[in-house]
Each structure stands twice: as C-alpha cells, then as structure tokens.
Amino acid sequence: MPRVVLKSVPPGLPSQLDVDPNPRLGGEAAVYFSTDGKFAVKIYRGMPTQREEALLQIMHLFQSLPPDQETFILRPLALVESIDNRSCVGFVMKRAPESFRELAEFVKNPILAAKQFTKGRNWADYLKVARSIARSVKVLHYRGCTHSDIHYSNFLANLATGDAVMLELDGVVVPGFLPPNVAGMAGFMAPEILVSGERPNERTDRHSLAVLLMHTLLFRNVMQPLIEYSGNVEDSERLAWGEKALFSEHPKDRRHRPRNLGKPLFSQGCLSYRMLPLKVQHLAERAFIKGLCHPDKRPSAHEWENALACAVDELYQCSRCRQYYPYQHWLPEVRRRRCPFCGEPAAQxxxxxxxxxxxxxxxxxxxxxxxxxxxxxxxxxxxxxxxxxxxxxxxxxxxxxxxxxxxxxxxxxxxxxxxxxxxxxxxxxxxxxxxxxxxxxxxxxxxxxxxxxxxxxxxxxxx
Ligand SMILES: [Zn+2]
The missing domain is CATH 2.60.200.20 (Tumour Suppressor Smad4)
Structure with a gap:
C-alpha cells in the first residue's frame, strides 16, 4: 500500500496516509484515495515546483471557508512531501462521499438522464443540482477567484440530495497572483478565449457556468454547432465555438437549431430553454445572446443561484409521466402548457x-x-x-x-x-x-x- 507523507500538517489531519495503489489517472496528475475513504491525494506529473507556491496561496485563500461551504468546495488541505519515499508535488483534500458521481454521468445526454428517471429521480432533482453548482461558483467568485475549467467532469453530484461538489480547485486563477494553467474544456470555453486568446477570468467562467447549467437542465450543449465552417475539421471546430459561436435557440439565426427542438423529450425530442421559468430564460438570453460577444452582460453566478432557487416554486407534476416541470403560466394559450417530457397537456x-x-x-x-x-x-x-x-x-x-x-x-x-x-x-x-x-x-x-x-x-x- 503506497504511503503518502504530508508537509506542515494542519490540526485534525494525519501526517501520513495509506492510499490505494490504483490511482485515477488524469492529464496532469494522478489522484489517489486514502484507504480510510476520507481523503483524496493529487500528485502532479514531474516536479512542477511552481505549483507548490500557487497551492499555498489557494490554501491561504480558502482556509477560512465556513463548514457548510466545505461540503461543496474541496479545498487543498496540505501539500504532499512524498509518496513511497519518492519526493513529489501534490496536495491532499477531503474526498466527496461515495454517493457522489461525476455530473457528466447524469447530464451528458438525454439517455443518461432518462436512465436516472427510471430509477426514480426526476427533473426537480436536476434543478437542485443546478442551484448547488451556481452556489459553489458564486463562493469562488466572491473570493475573487476564477475556476477557469468549469464543465460537467469537474463537478460531482448526488441527485438524491440535489448536492454538487466542485473539483479542481487547484486550478483557480486570481488576477495578478495565480495565472491560469488551463484554458478550459472544448464546448464550455468562452468564445473570446478561442477568438482572441483571452485568458480565463470571471467573465469567461460566467459563460462556462451558463453552458454547464443548461447542460444540467436540458441535457445538451446549447452552443453545439450543427454546421461545418471549414473543410478542415480543426478549423471548423475552432470557428464554430469561437468566432461563429451561436446560441442554438437564437431568435433570428436558426443555423444551430436542433431539428427536434421543443418536441417531447421522451419522443426523441430536445428540451428548449423555453421550458424554464421566465426568470431563468432571461438569464439564458443574457448569457447566450447579448452576453456572447459582450462578456460584461453575462449573468453572475449569484443571479443564476437566485433564479434557480426560486424556480422550485413554479414546478408542477405531469399527470401522465409524473415528471416535474415548470408550469408555463407565461404562455397565454392554456393548451400550449404541456409536459416537455411526454407532451401531455397540464391537468385540469x-x-x-x-x-x-x-x-x-x-x-x-x-x-x-x-x-x-x-x-x-x-x-x-x-x-x-x-x-x-x-x-x-x-x-x-x-x-x-x-x-x-x-x-x-x-x-x-x-x-x-x-x-x-x-x-x-x-x-x-x-x-x-x-x-x-x-x-x-x-x-x-x-x-x-x-x-x-x-x-x-x-x-x-x-x-
Ligand atoms: Zn409528462
């Protein structure tokens, strides 16, 4: 069993940890889990010593995290001295409970979501998870930090409780202090990063957050391009997510509009952002229409959290498929108020x-x-x-x-x-x-x- 030795151990943390020999391997690091199930240890490849300085700053920034926020932000607790007597660069953090899974497993596509629905979960659970995600990003932004890599593999979620946990806190960016290590994940990156090489900042985070929240609620990337912009695949991708980035439900430009948009999800349809409460719709419009090229117009994490929290009061249950959805009281025609999942008109x-x-x-x-x-x-x-x-x-x-x-x-x-x-x-x-x-x-x-x-x-x- 490999043994991890920690540096300058704070109170309440053991100085050594036995970890499982099979780590989870990522691009820049390996993550080991302690045998007691309580901690995760991230060890970077090579000896990137400049990382230690950044980690110390991040530990300092988040050391005063209130206990309730520690449950959804897994901050670095101490640096690693060595693993199996081999010097290394890394840190230890708390491990999320076993009940949490990678968010992508629930939201990547409608099939994965439907699988959860058959297990008794429902859309109201997804709404709670979306609220939790917005809350954790808000906490980060309030501390002057940028996550810089917001996407569905960097959050864990527990659908049964509606909780989400933010990962990869070691990559946070603080303007003037901590430079970015990554530009973000394709599909979630703000277009200006691809167009003009903008560095990750709070405004680019706001774009990624909006894409992630919509993915959590609609089970698709609302910025997904549907046409090619160049004969070269790479150029086409770069243009489609960057210079030519276009909201799939742009009111005037239908080039990226899915064919089955607005049809019931359970009949191979595709959920529209217009199924969401008005307050959430308005934020989506600000994020993906006005804010796409004007980053200052993008809604803050706090605005998202607030709107998603209030959305719970607008839910109604379908009499046929028993799914919860926001009742569309803003549509003047009552007959158009239907369950977005099975198409059943709202009960009388x-x-x-x-x-x-x-x-x-x-x-x-x-x-x-x-x-x-x-x-x-x-x-x-x-x-x-x-x-x-x-x-x-x-x-x-x-x-x-x-x-x-x-x-x-x-x-x-x-x-x-x-x-x-x-x-x-x-x-x-x-x-x-x-x-x-x-x-x-x-x-x-x-x-x-x-x-x-x-x-x-x-x-x-x-x-
Ligand atoms: Zn229904």
Missing part, C-alpha cells in the same frame, strides 16, 4: 398562480417582484415564500413552517386558500374583503389580493 383545472409583491417602505405599499408560485390541489404555502427577509427558498423545506394550503373546491369549481397559521389571512377581491383565521379559508380568483399577515409579502392571484 389549471393550477392557481400567485404573483408575489414585496413590501416597500412603511406606508403599506408593495412592489411587484419577479417571483411566481404555482399551486395545485393540496399544495402548501411555506413560510419562506411570504417572508420579505428571505430572498430565496431554502435548499430544503423540511423544517419550514406551513402558513397555508391550497385546495380545489370541487363543488364550487373554485380555489380556496386554507389558513394554517396563527396570523389572520385577508383577501380583497370583487369589491369584498374575506378574512380567515386558523383552519378557515378564503375563496380566490384572478385579480384577488391575499395578505398573509402584517409583515408578509402580498400575493396577487394571476390566474
């Missing part, structure tokens, strides 16, 4: 749609937000949805109090909101005010305003 009656308004100032005024909540029969309204101090839903609502429930009153053919809290719910609509104490309900219809308490967000019934 259509769900209740609430538009959230934020309190503004102390005069009882409210301002429209870009948040919508889709509520079917027996759906719960959670505390965070109504709390103005909480900008986005928590990653899990297991401990979240239930403020109200929505029920379809079959006898009257109307939606009702049942109060499950101690606060009085009041509802204004059609020239009347209804009030509901705990256990009582109010009838709602389009245009009605629902107030769930004196300090809470206001909900306007959209439909």
């Amino acid at each position: 009656p259509p769900p209740l749609i609430l538009h959230l308004y934020e309190p503004k100032g102390k005069g009882g005024f409210f301002e429209a937000s870009d948040r919508f909540v889709v509520l079917g029969h027996r759906f719960k309204v959670f505390g965070d949805v109504l709390d103005p101090a909480r900008p986005v839903p928590p990653p899990s609502r297991r401990k979240e109090p239930v403020i109200a429930r929505v029920i379809w009153d079959m006898s009257e053919g109307r939606w009702r909101i049942v109060n499950d809290s101690l606060e009085l719910i009041s509802c204004i609509g059609d020239g009347a005010i209804q009030r509901a104490r705990q256990g009582e309900s109010v009838v709602v219809a389009p245009g009605y305003q629902v107030q769930f308490g004196p300090e809470s967000r206001l909900a306007l019934v959209k439909e």
Whole structure:
C-alpha cells in the first residue's frame, strides 16, 4: 500500500496516509484515495515546483471557508512531501462521499438522464443540482477567484440530495497572483478565449457556468454547432465555438437549431430553454445572446443561484409521466402548457398562480417582484415564500413552517386558500374583503389580493 507523507500538517489531519495503489489517472496528475475513504491525494506529473507556491496561496485563500461551504468546495488541505519515499508535488483534500458521481454521468445526454428517471429521480432533482453548482461558483467568485475549467467532469453530484461538489480547485486563477494553467474544456470555453486568446477570468467562467447549467437542465450543449465552417475539421471546430459561436435557440439565426427542438423529450425530442421559468430564460438570453460577444452582460453566478432557487416554486407534476416541470403560466394559450417530457397537456383545472409583491417602505405599499408560485390541489404555502427577509427558498423545506394550503373546491369549481397559521389571512377581491383565521379559508380568483399577515409579502392571484 503506497504511503503518502504530508508537509506542515494542519490540526485534525494525519501526517501520513495509506492510499490505494490504483490511482485515477488524469492529464496532469494522478489522484489517489486514502484507504480510510476520507481523503483524496493529487500528485502532479514531474516536479512542477511552481505549483507548490500557487497551492499555498489557494490554501491561504480558502482556509477560512465556513463548514457548510466545505461540503461543496474541496479545498487543498496540505501539500504532499512524498509518496513511497519518492519526493513529489501534490496536495491532499477531503474526498466527496461515495454517493457522489461525476455530473457528466447524469447530464451528458438525454439517455443518461432518462436512465436516472427510471430509477426514480426526476427533473426537480436536476434543478437542485443546478442551484448547488451556481452556489459553489458564486463562493469562488466572491473570493475573487476564477475556476477557469468549469464543465460537467469537474463537478460531482448526488441527485438524491440535489448536492454538487466542485473539483479542481487547484486550478483557480486570481488576477495578478495565480495565472491560469488551463484554458478550459472544448464546448464550455468562452468564445473570446478561442477568438482572441483571452485568458480565463470571471467573465469567461460566467459563460462556462451558463453552458454547464443548461447542460444540467436540458441535457445538451446549447452552443453545439450543427454546421461545418471549414473543410478542415480543426478549423471548423475552432470557428464554430469561437468566432461563429451561436446560441442554438437564437431568435433570428436558426443555423444551430436542433431539428427536434421543443418536441417531447421522451419522443426523441430536445428540451428548449423555453421550458424554464421566465426568470431563468432571461438569464439564458443574457448569457447566450447579448452576453456572447459582450462578456460584461453575462449573468453572475449569484443571479443564476437566485433564479434557480426560486424556480422550485413554479414546478408542477405531469399527470401522465409524473415528471416535474415548470408550469408555463407565461404562455397565454392554456393548451400550449404541456409536459416537455411526454407532451401531455397540464391537468385540469389549471393550477392557481400567485404573483408575489414585496413590501416597500412603511406606508403599506408593495412592489411587484419577479417571483411566481404555482399551486395545485393540496399544495402548501411555506413560510419562506411570504417572508420579505428571505430572498430565496431554502435548499430544503423540511423544517419550514406551513402558513397555508391550497385546495380545489370541487363543488364550487373554485380555489380556496386554507389558513394554517396563527396570523389572520385577508383577501380583497370583487369589491369584498374575506378574512380567515386558523383552519378557515378564503375563496380566490384572478385579480384577488391575499395578505398573509402584517409583515408578509402580498400575493396577487394571476390566474
Ligand atoms: Zn409528462
């Protein structure tokens, strides 16, 4: 069993580790796993001593990572002195739990995703993973770092929990301090890297992040070229992802548009970004249309995290294939609101749609937000949805109090909101005010305003 000896070991870490003799081999390094299953050790090929200096800086940058962030960013913990008495350059980091797999195994193509669906996973799990990815990139960018190699093999994911773990932190770039080691992976690289030799930076990361998030949600590369740009294969590739880069769903240029776009995925279709909630669609448009040639327009990781977090409130379940998808309340024609996976029209009656308004100032005024909540029969309204101090839903609502429930009153053919809290719910609509104490309900219809308490967000019934 090879033995790894560590340098200047911080508290809580053993000074030596026994590792499995069969490492995972990569282009620039080999990754060994400790026999106790807790650590991974990355050993670079040759003796790139300049790497040690960079690793020390990265360790310094991330040493104050809060414990919750340590679960999704595997930072270098200590440098390696030797492996089997042979000097080497490398570092040790925590190992992600066994339940995590390379993200590519789930998102590389629709067949891999469909395999997960047959195992009981669903699209809502993918949405959570996308949110986790955006969160980890946000943490990196907040610290002034660039990942420089964002793609689906540099993240691990656990679909059952919706968690993602970022890998390859040793390659981070800090402008002026840590230069890039790689330019990125083909298909994920920002076009300016190929066109003008731009060095990886936060803006190029933003492009790669947008491509990765769409890959996680749509199971395809939304920048995939579909035509040749030169008789020479290499030139054609370079042009197609660089100078001629084009969003597959560009509204005016259809050269890269997949033939089966928008057809149900389970009928050999191809998911469109237009299946995503409006807020996420707008970010995709900024990333791939306006921001493609204007990197400053690309959405930040924080904006993605926020929009993906809120998307959970717009999910609806297909009555046929049982898949979850964002209910397309923004489409005026109800008959066009269909499951993007099997094509089934949304079940009748259509769900209740609430538009959230934020309190503004102390005069009882409210301002429209870009948040919508889709509520079917027996759906719960959670505390965070109504709390103005909480900008986005928590990653899990297991401990979240239930403020109200929505029920379809079959006898009257109307939606009702049942109060499950101690606060009085009041509802204004059609020239009347209804009030509901705990256990009582109010009838709602389009245009009605629902107030769930004196300090809470206001909900306007959209439909
Ligand atoms: Zn369906």
